[in-house]
Each structure stands twice: as C-alpha cells, then as structure tokens.
Amino acid sequence: MSEPGVMPEDVLGGLLPPDRAAERHPVAVIECHEEIPCDTCRWVCPVGAVIKPSITTPPRVDWDRCTGCGTCLMSCPGLAIFMVRLRGEWADVYVPYEFSPLPRRGEVVAALDRMGEKIAEAEVVLSVRSRDGTGMVAVRVPREAAHVVRAVRAGGSR
Amino acid sequence: MARRIWDHPILDFERGEPLKLIFEGREITAYPGESVAAALVAEGVDILGWSKLRGRPRGFFCGIGKCSSCLMVVDGIPNTRTCVTPVSPGMRVSRQRGPPPIPDVVPEFDLEREEVDLAILGGGPAGLSAAIAAADLGASVLLVDENFRPGGQLIKQTHKFFGSRENYAGVRGIEIARRLLSEVGGLGARWVLRSSAVADYPTGSGHRIVVRRPGGATLVDARAVIVGTGASENMLAFPNNDLPGVYGAGGLQTLMNVFGVLPGERALVIGAGNVGLIVAYQLLQAGARVEAVVEIMPRIGGYFVHAAKIRRMGVPILLRHTISRVLGRERVEGAEVVAVDDSWRAVEGSERTFDVDMVVLAVGLTPSVRIPAQAGADMIYVPQLGGHVPVHTPRLLTTLDGMYVAGDSSGIEEATTAMLEGRIAGAAAASDLGYAPDRAERVISEAQRQLESFRSGPFSSRVLEGKEMVWEKAREVIG
Numbered sequence A: 001m002s003e004p005g006v007m008p009e010d011v012l013g014g015l016l017p018p019d020r021a022a023e024r025h026p027v028a029v030i031e032c033h034e035e036i037p038c039d040t041c042r043w044v045c046p047v048g049a050v051i052k053p054s055i056t057t058p059p060r061v062d063w064d065r066c067t068g069c070g071t072c073l074m075s076c077p078g079l080a081i082f083m084v085r086l087r088g089e090w091a092d093v094y095v096p097y098e099f100s101p102l103p104r105r106g107e108v109v110a111a112l113d114r115m116g117e118k119i120a121e122a123e124v125v126l127s128v129r130s131r132d133g134t135g136m137v138a139v140r141v142p143r144e145a146a147h148v149v150r151a152v153r154a155g156g157s158r
Numbered sequence B: 001m002a003r004r005i006w007d008h009p010i011l012d013f014e015r016g017e018p019l020k021l022i023f024e025g026r027e028i029t030a031y032p033g034e035s036v037a038a039a040l041v042a043e044g045v046d047i048l049g050w051s052k053l054r055g056r057p058r059g060f061f062c063g064i065g066k067c068s069s070c071l072m073v074v075d076g077i078p079n080t081r082t083c084v085t086p087v088s089p090g091m092r093v094s095r096q097r098g099p100p101p102i103p104d105v106v107p108e109f110d111l112e113r114e115e116v117d118l119a120i121l122g123g124g125p126a127g128l129s130a131a132i133a134a135a136d137l138g139a140s141v142l143l144v145d146e147n148f149r150p151g152g153q154l155i156k157q158t159h160k161f162f163g164s165r166e167n168y169a170g171v172r173g174i175e176i177a178r179r180l181l182s183e184v185g186g187l188g189a190r191w192v193l194r195s196s197a198v199a200d201y202p203t204g205s206g207h208r209i210v211v212r213r214p215g216g217a218t219l220v221d222a223r224a225v226i227v228g229t230g231a232s233e234n235m236l237a238f239p240n241n242d243l244p245g246v247y248g249a250g251g252l253q254t255l256m257n258v259f260g261v262l263p264g265e266r267a268l269v270i271g272a273g274n275v276g277l278i279v280a281y282q283l284l285q286a287g288a289r290v291e292a293v294v295e296i297m298p299r300i301g302g303y304f305v306h307a308a309k310i311r312r313m314g315v316p317i318l319l320r321h322t323i324s325r326v327l328g329r330e331r332v333e334g335a336e337v338v339a340v341d342d343s344w345r346a347v348e349g350s351e352r353t354f355d356v357d358m359v360v361l362a363v364g365l366t367p368s369v370r371i372p373a374q375a376g377a378d379m380i381y382v383p384q385l386g387g388h389v390p391v392h393t394p395r396l397l398t399t400l401d402g403m404y405v406a407g408d409s410s411g412i413e414e415a416t417t418a419m420l421e422g423r424i425a426g427a428a429a430a431s432d433l434g435y436a437p438d439r440a441e442r443v444i445s446e447a448q449r450q451l452e453s454f455r456s457g458p459f460s461s462r463v464l465e466g467k468e469m470v471w472e473k474a475r476e477v478i479g
C-alpha cells in the first residue's frame, strides 16, 4: 500500500512535464489526482493552460500554453501546485509557502521531499507573498531533485 | 506564559489595549474581543473547573458553547459558558468545585418581544446565506446567534476553500465570513448576538421562538424560521479523555485562529479526515510541532492534497492506529497510541507513547438539532449525515409548516454546501411567504444546480446517499 499523502510513483509519472517544456521557462506541475470538487486552478489561469472539463475532473496542464506565471500555484487551496524550471545541471523548484517568516532571496533553506525528508541545502532564488498571505518560494537544487523536492523549511522552524 | 501568537503567516492579531480580569483574586491580562476562557488559557490557566461528582479537572474543549466543559462563575453568576462570554475590564471569574454556588447577585431579567418575517437561528455560513437570500427578496430577517462573534465555523477557517468560482473557491474561510457579514449588514438584516434559541413553538400561523440572552429573554414571533445551528464535535472514549489539553478540533481552531492562542507545543491529532488534516496544518502554521496524525481506518478519509501538505512538512500519518489513553493528572502530559487489527482490536505490544501536551480530536461532528426536535419536526437517523436530522425536502422544508433547516444541522457536510443550502432555504422561505416568488424560484434552481455539481464527485457519495434517504422520507410524509 502506498504512503498516505505521498503521490504514488505510477500516478506521478503521468503528472510531470516533458523536459523540453521545463527547459524554456518554469512550468506548472499539478499534483492533484482525486476527483475533489474544486476548479480554482482552471479559472485563475490567465492563458487557459489548465484543462479541467468538470469541477470534479482532476486537472491537467497544457505545457505548451503554460507561461509559468505562478498564479495557480499561489491560488490553489490544496497547495498542490508547484513549478519546475530545468537549468542544465540545476533545477529551480517553486513551492507554495504559508509559514512565517517567509525566507528571503539568497537565504539557504532545507529542501524537503514529499515526506519531509531533507534532500539538500538549497538557496532561495525567488520569494514573494501574495495579498492573501500565500507565498511562493523557489529553490535551486540539483537537476535530479527537480521532481523530488516539494517543500522547504526555513531557519530553525519546526 | 507566552501562549499568544503574535507572528502568523495568514492572520494579523490586532489586539487592542490590554485589560485586567480578576481570576480568583489575581489579575489576569486579557485583550478586548477575547472570550473569558481563551484569555485564561492564554495566561496558562488550563483547569477551568472541576467536575461536580468526581472532582476531575475540566478544560477548554469545544470553544463554541456546546460541551459545558468551561462553566465558571462570572461576576457572581455560576454555570457561565466562558468560551462564548467576552471579557470586560474588572470582570471577576472563578472556578466551580462541586455543585455551583447560589448566585450572590440577583440577575436582571427583562422580557422583550420581536416580530419578523423570518427568524434565522445560527449565523454560520448556512444562516448568513439564508439571510442574504431572503432579505434580498424582500423579507424582514432577524439573525440569532449564541456566540458574540458571528460567522459560525468560518471565522476559524484560515485555509482557502475548494469549490467553484461563484462559491468563493480559492478564498479563505475567514474572508468568506467577512464578505457574507458585510452583505448581511448591507441588506439591513437585524442581529441578536450572545443569544441562544432555546425553544420553538409552532403557532399555526408561524413560530414563537424563545431566545435566552444576557439580561433576559426575547420572544420572537416569526412567520417562518430557518434552523442553521451547525454541529457539535464528537468525543472518543479512552481513559483520561476529559483532561485539560484534550481539545475538539474546532475548539483548538477557535483558540488558535480566532483568539491567537496556542495552548501547547506538541500535538497529536486523532482522525485523518479533512478536519484533522487541516487542523494539523494549522498547528504547524501557529508554530507547534505535530508528532503524528492517527487514523484507525486503513486509509485517510480526507483529501489527498490536505494530507500531502502536512506529509511534506514531515508529519507522519499512522493508519490503523488509535489513541489508547492520555497520560497526566492535571492536564495532558503524553498520549499512548496502539495499532489495531482487522477487527479493530488493539494489537498487543504495539503501544507507543508520544510526548505531547495537546491531543486534538477530529473524529466527526453531530448535527445540532435540539430546536427542530423539541418543536416536533419529524426526525430521522441517518449515519451518512452524522446522526439525527430533521426530515426535509430538497427545498429544506421540514415536516413543520414554516420551519426550514440548512447546513450542518441538516446533515454534516461542508461550508460550501452549507452556503448553498442556506441560499435555497432562505429563498424558499421568502417565496413561501409570498416575496418575489418568480425570482426566488430562479435562485433556488440555480443553487440546486450548483449543489448537484459540487456533490458530483466520489467524496460526496455518502452524503448524497443520506440526503436521498431524507428526501424519500419527506416525500412520504409531506408528499
């Protein structure tokens, strides 16, 4: 049986973007696979890159359309949307962040996997907070960790 | 004791000038807008009283006036529910031991009367939406809520809601409450707060409702009434489940998110439904550690996405485990967890002790239905809806003329569905009273369409099954 709250590998495979899309600019990675009644990601996307035929159909990303603007990442009530940008040996992973304080650009934080295990120390390359309080933090990690890192822990918090 | 939260990622606790309460002869700092119980807990007072017979310590539990764990003597009046009583300067508060003392003051008591088209009992998302719909169609509306802060459960929901664009998807519960309250205000609906509806008497042409409020009672003569009294939290049986430090999930949310009080450092959450998963996340946001979320079933009951956001912060979710006892004498000092086998029996030797000072119960809710039951509405037991609920039609009409029900008191569901049901009940009541029936019917069918689409996924199948049973019964009784 799979770990509760951790995306099973076989499902995850179908949710990840092709490398060529993530090499141009950040693209959204939506890790939301259940039929829950929500379609926030669909209507907030300014370019119609989230495909979601009904409110309970799990979303898919059209990676040719997605511009990597981050709107869906900061709006998703499930905090289930990330962005990934591949940069040669490195990858920038963008995660939603709702703890205090928000880590600043240049700060070194712990990059965590889907079970909260620390994968690497990573530098924050972008950090913003939206008006409703949800932040977006991007960290630079080794390329192999592009789809492993899904959270960050700042300072000594927790 | 530094239990007040000052730095929170989502909430700004704008506290006014501190004031002083007199707690058993000593001064205690409180802030305007706090409840007496929250202020005491913030200052480190975990024991709010002792049980009458066995003298066991009692603490904060539900935070919404439903469990009686917080009864204290306030300014001479015994049995005051301090979790729904706001602080005021110089207030004298003391704990009860044994039978409560006879009041040393004679309380004032005056009787007032109100007449209105529609009385709405409960100002949560269901009641507020009902008020907006009915007032917008032209009915006069009186909202009654026993809390001093209206908004029901919404005022502690710091997370963003799911749903569709028309129903506030992506908006935090606290912000939804703000918007609904301002809309209600704009439509001129009247409020009575700190006022409990205690009885409803159908009069033939309407309902006479007895409302208990500070300083007396109000008799409300209403042509119709909507019950939106919400739900109360379920308890779980295990040794020491009554110790201070064992909180209902909603109670803890009230402390943390309404009053900015974090009563401990390390928590164990029982139940991995959405409520348990969300409260675990909110504990992390408030700065606590969550040692584990414990779930007796072989799978989580809540949404994957809610589980994922605590898992990736390192919180373990223990399936097929349950709490076997709480350790401690005066308050929670730890908790023991055991694995269970296929027949739900504890697996011998599997006990694990967690060093925690908070145990949070998120094991379901039971509809609050005292008013319709007392008034004589037909009730039906529906496990899928959390217990006994009034029999009602898809327009939320009960078997009593002019009495409607909406939200959790019609069956445990969620805030989005509570808002949609409230809208339907409000419009139906207005329409049945003769206010703009054509427009009302359009409001009803649109809300019913949205409700149907919201309930179309697999997570709603149990609720829908329950609702079908209720509607079927209503067809038999009402036709």
Ligand SMILES: Cc1cc2nc3c(=O)[nH]c(=O)nc-3n(C[C@H](O)[C@H](O)[C@H](O)COP(=O)(O)OP(=O)(O)OC[C@H]3O[C@@H](n4cnc5c(N)ncnc54)[C@H](O)[C@@H]3O)c2cc1C
Binding pocket: B064, B121, B122, B123, B124, B125, B126, B127, B144, B145, B146, B147, B150, B151, B152, B153, B154, B157, B159, B161, B195, B196, B197, B198, B228, B229, B230, B231, B249, B250, B253, B274, B275, B278, B279, B368, B406, B407, B408, B409, B412, B413, B414, B415, B416, B417, B418
């Ligand atoms: C911990 C927790 C987390 C939740 N998280 C979510 C979530 O993330 N998303 C979601 O959609 N739903 C969530 N819910 C469920 C949601 O909050 C409820 O379904 C919703 O609030 C129900 O609305 P309501 O108006 O029926 O009741 P409530 O919001 O409970 O409001 C009832 C109101 O009635 C008042 N009242 C009760 N009895 C009386 C009386 N006799 N006289 C006068 N007033 C009275 C109360 O003071 C209260 O204000 C959560 C619930 C809990 C407990």
Ligand code: SF4
Binding pocket: A027, A028, A044, A045, A046, A047, A048, A049, A050, A061, A065, A066, A067, A068, A069, A070, A071, A072, A073
């Ligand atoms: S990142 Fe922007 S463009 Fe891409 S899917 Fe999200 S909202 Fe749409």
Ligand code: SF4
Binding pocket: A030, A031, A032, A038, A039, A040, A041, A042, A059, A075, A076, A077, A078, A079, A080, A081, B162, B305
């Ligand atoms: S907004 Fe988030 S939770 Fe809602 S459907 Fe999209 S990905 Fe899932």
Ligand code: FES
Binding pocket: B059, B060, B061, B062, B063, B064, B065, B066, B067, B068, B069, B070, B071, B081, B082, B083, B084
């Ligand atoms: S009634 Fe006050 S804590 Fe439950």
